[in-house]
Amino acid sequence: MDNREKLLHAAGRIYAEVGFRGATTRRIADEAGVNEVTLFRLFGSKSQLIAEAINCQDPMGAVSLPRIPVDPWRELNDWCAGHATALREMRATIRKTMADLEEHPDMGPHLCRGQTVHFNELVAYAQRLVALHPSVRDADVATSCSMLFSALFGDAMGRDIMPMVYPQPEEGATARYVETFLRSIGVAPSSASGAWSATSSLPAVGPA
Amino acid sequence: MDNREKLLHAAGRIYAEVGFRGATTRRIADEAGVNEVTLFRLFGSKSQLIAEAINCQDPMGAVSLPRIPVDPWRELNDWCAGHATALREMRATIRKTMADLEEHPDMGPHLCRGQTVHFNELVAYAQRLVALHPSVRDADVATSCSMLFSALFGDAMGRDIMPMVYPQPEEGATARYVETFLRSIGVAPSSASGAWSATSSLPAVGPA
DNA sequence: CCAGAACGCAAGCAAGCGCTTGCATCGAAC
DNA sequence: GTTCGATGCAAGCGCTTGCTTGCGTTCTGG
Known part of the structure; x- marks a missing residue:
């Protein structure tokens, strides 16, 4: 992992912890194990670093819904x-x-x-x-x-x-x-109109 | 409105705008039209000022639900x-x-x-x-x-x-x-089970 | 062998931060 | 009339901020 990636990861972590104002360049550089000067050489400014760190994060997992509802x-x-x-x-x-x-x-x-x-x-x-x-x-x-x-x-x-x-x-x-x-939306398993392979009305909720 | 209130209001406004780190004592004092020293004399620290400013805000309006549902x-x-x-x-x-x-x-x-x-x-x-x-x-x-x-x-x-x-x-x-x-919850005006004085199914939504 | 890029390090700059000190002012209470 | 609490003002303290400069080191491609 090169210095760019190290800084992006550290910036993302620290931003999540303390926000923009709290994420100081010194702290990000320390956490990344990179000199603070290198941070400015690679990204120009704190704003650009953090913007890039946020925008490179994958916002969602890989879950997806099928085209045709089956269950x-x-x-x-x-x-x-x-x-x-x-x-x-x-x-x-x-x-x-x-x-x-x-x-x-x-x-x-x-x-x-x-x-x-x-x-x-x-x-x-x-x-x-x-x-x-x-x-x-x-x-x-x-x-x-x-x-x-x-x-x-x-x-x-x-x-x-x-x-x-x-x-x-x-x-x-x-x-x-x-x-x-x-x-x-009127498709409840317990609704009057016949449902799919619906399970019981409150499945596996665990101990209340 | 005395200085305490002026500072509390200014602190609330500025906090809403820039958060804790962004709300500097100098800016709060300026916006309140009060000397910064007075801020510390009255509240001791920035933390106490802002905590008091947040906690004194009334979080909700006066709307309330009746004991017995009528409409x-x-x-x-x-x-x-x-x-x-x-x-x-x-x-x-x-x-x-x-x-x-x-x-x-x-x-x-x-x-x-x-x-x-x-x-x-x-x-x-x-x-x-x-x-x-x-x-x-x-x-x-x-x-x-x-x-x-x-x-x-x-x-x-x-x-x-x-x-x-x-x-x-x-x-x-x-x-x-x-x-x-x-x-x-099964109490829709358009549900099969008889409803109250329910209006039509999508009342007064305005032009889509 | 050597030019050049990438990087670390030490130092520093101007600005801003929370907070304090010392002193002058002023209106109200006794 | 004087005391006293509340306030303003100027100055400053030690520290942190984003960012820069200058220089030495290391590594790599031709």
């Missing part, structure tokens, strides 16, 4: 679990980026674009799902997807500071989000 | 609209506080506690609502409330930076969240 509950659950894990792992970076966004607008778009792409994948899947479900008529698919997305986001961002607001225990939260989501 | 759609809509407005007005402060939380843990709890209280009010209302609705059996009320809450939070925090993820237009978003929420 919606399982597929959505896997997708949401992957998304939630990715959000939790990037929690610190996301928090700092949202706070620094007004002062450094060139730092956030990469993260947001990744989120939007991911969201569109969910909407497309859900639309195919309700299309396959003739009895569903008046669902607001886009809003349901938005709420599911916000639930995962809020959970990842807020559970550590106000746990009472989110479903307990943490391990079962994703499943409950998906269940509630399916119910809101 | 759930209207009551929830009013409550959510008020909550959303309050969140949007405090958006900058909330973002900065979430980012600074790990370094200054004594600064966030006040905001979080206000949110939790508000959330509990929603849960209690929703539980009375489904209790009044005998045909509803297998709703996950807590999770539905959590998702509604997260939807309002995510909308207030994220719409300005990734608008595609949230329902359009902004003015109609709250109504759609409430509709979807009611549908997820």
Whole structure:
């Protein structure tokens, strides 16, 4: 790993910890095991280093939804679990980026674009799902997807500071989000209209 | 307004703008029209000033839910609209506080506690609502409330930076969240089980 | 063998930081 | 009328900030 990469990794870690103002060039250089002068020789300024460090981060894991829904509950659950894990792992970076966004607008778009792409994948899947479900008529698919997305986001961002607001225990939260989501678009396994290979109404939530 | 109040207000404004590290004592004193020395004489340190400035902010408006649901759609809509407005007005402060939380843990709890209280009010209302609705059996009320809450939070925090993820237009978003929420707990106006004085399925969303 | 790029090191610069000191001013209380 | 608490003002303390300069070392390609 050359000095560029070392500095980018260190900058990403320290930025996630203390934000833009807290991430001093001396500290980044120390953590990277590189001389501070080299930092400026390679990146020109602190702003460019950090912008590059943020923008090179892969915002999401490799989870994806199939084109044709087969087992919606399982597929959505896997997708949401992957998304939630990715959000939790990037929690610190996301928090700092949202706070620094007004002062450094060139730092956030990469993260947001990744989120939007991911969201569109969910909407497309859900639309195919309700299309396959003739009895569903008046669902607001886009809003349901938005709420599911916000639930995962809020959970990842807020559970550590106000746990009472989110479903307990943490391990079962994703499943409950998906269940509630399916119910809101009228495709719940427990709904009156016949469902897929739906499992029981609250699967494997663990001890409350 | 005495110097204490002037400093508290200035500190709150500047903190919302640039966070803890960016809010320098010189800038706060200037914006308050007070000498910097007076700041230290009154508050002792920058940390105490800002902690007091954050903790004295009223986190929520005066909206509240009635004990007995009468017109759930209207009551929830009013409550959510008020909550959303309050969140949007405090958006900058909330973002900065979430980012600074790990370094200054004594600064966030006040905001979080206000949110939790508000959330509990929603849960209690929703539980009375489904209790009044005998045909509803297998709703996950807590999770539905959590998702509604997260939807309002995510909308207030994220719409300005990734608008595609949230329902359009902004003015109609709250109504759609409430509709979807009611549908997820099985009390939708368009549900098969008879509803209250429910209005049409998508009331007054405005031009799409 | 040697030019040149990449890098480390020591030092420093101007600016800003939180915070303190010393002193003059001023209005109210006794 | 005098004391006293609250405030402003000028100056400065020690430290950190982003960033630069100058120079010596190491390695590599021709």
